[in-house]
Amino acid sequence: MRQTGCCTWIFxxxxxxxxxxxxxxxxxxxxxxxxDFEGIDPEQAxxxxxxxxxxIFSTTPGDADISHPxxxxxxxxxxxxxALIDWAKRLNQPDGLPRISCHGLVQRIRPISTQAEEDRYxxxxxxxICAAAEKAGLPVVFEILNRYESHQIRTVAEGLxxxxxxxxxxxxxxxxxxxxxxxxxxxxxxxxxxGKHIGLYHAADSNRGAIGxxxxxxxxxxxxxxxxxxxxxxxxxxxxxxxxxxxxDKGKGFRDTLEDILTRSVRAIRQIGQQNPSGAARTG
Numbered sequence: 001m002r003q004t005g006c007c008t009w010i011f012x013x014x015x016x017x018x019x020x021x022x023x024x025x026x027x028x029x030x031x032x033x034x035x036d037f038e039g040i041d042p043e044q045a046x047x048x049x050x051x052x053x054x055x056i057f058s059t060t061p062g063d064a065d066i067s068h069p070x071x072x073x074x075x076x077x078x079x080x081x082x083a084l085i086d087w088a089k090r091l092n093q094p095d096g097l098p099r100i101s102c103h104g105l106v107q108r109i110r111p112i113s114t115q116a117e118e119d120r121y122x123x124x125x126x127x128x129i130c131a132a133a134e135k136a137g138l139p140v141v142f143e144i145l146n147r148y149e150s151h152q153i154r155t156v157a158e159g160l161x162x163x164x165x166x167x168x169x170x171x172x173x174x175x176x177x178x179x180x181x182x183x184x185x186x187x188x189x190x191x192x193x194x195g196k197h198i199g200l201y202h203a204a205d206s207n208r209g210a211i212g213x214x215x216x217x218x219x220x221x222x223x224x225x226x227x228x229x230x231x232x233x234x235x236x237x238x239x240x241x242x243x244x245x246x247x248x249d250k251g252k253g254f255r256d257t258l259e260d261i262l263t264r265s266v267r268a269i270r271q272i273g274q275q276n277p278s279g280a281a282r283t284g
Contacts, residue, residue, distance in 0.1 A: 001273055003233040004266050005057050009034040011255055012248040016045055020052040026262035030055035032235050037061060042090035056093050057233050058200055060101035066125035067104050069113040081129045085136050099200055100133050103143040104152050111151060122152055123165045130168035141174040141199040146182040154183045156190040163197055172199025177216055181206045191224035198230050204238040211265040219272050236265045
């Protein structure tokens with residue numbers, strides 16, 4: 001059975017012990033740890049999730065603008081990632097984990113200077129992040145967003161071009177079913193095109209709800225993941241219903257709503273796996 005996890009940011013700052021309990025109750029295998037990592041003791045965080053039998057599959061900081069034309073802002077963003085890498089090693093996860101998830105500044109949807117210049121800065125910064133991660137023995141995944149969240153790397157094809165430009169052996173792509181629903185004409189075909197370069201996969205349905213609550217063809221996408229030999233987890237990243245996609249707190253009871261969304265999503269993934277048994281026995 002393919003492993004599942006979720007992003008911790010969806011719980012809006014809930015303490016890690018409570019998040020770990022929710023994730024375990026939902027039937028998941030691990031998490032993507034996100035946020036203000038400077039305020040989290042890594043050894044303690046590792047123990048909290050280990051106590052629930054959960055793996056930290058990946059980690060990502062709060063937003064950092066690694067393609068900003070101001071060199072001081074860009075340098076500060078790269079330093080944030082290198083600090084994250086040092087911190088991630090102290091989470092005491094299995095070799096090769098956690099993956100370091102990288103992306104540009106979310107909600108910056110147009111260049112400040114020019115697209116070409118900022119694309120060059122993005123590649124340069126990503127190359128530096130990959131070099132630091134390689135020294136630590138960790139892989140890097142570049143998350144592909146959508147036009148309403150970023151002006152850079154919105155499709156798997158653009159991601160593949162970035163990989164070629166960066167040229168780092170430990171860099172791969174992180175496509176997200178929710179973002180692909182906006183940007184890809186055929187998400188399953190995009191995953192097939194990504195092939196061996198897919199290093200992690202995020203999932204939420206077309207309405208950013210539970211898998212099965214929207215119109216996304218997850219059976220086709222999971223079949224594509226099986227076809228390319230992707231053996232990583234499915235990281236579920238939904239939002240509770242309500243306005244403001246960048247604020248996870250949707251009001252009273254939103255965390256319980258999210259727990260239900262996760263539980264139903266895990267059930268849906270397992271049902272798809274039973275219908276397509278070639279995807280069984282996957283590991284993190």
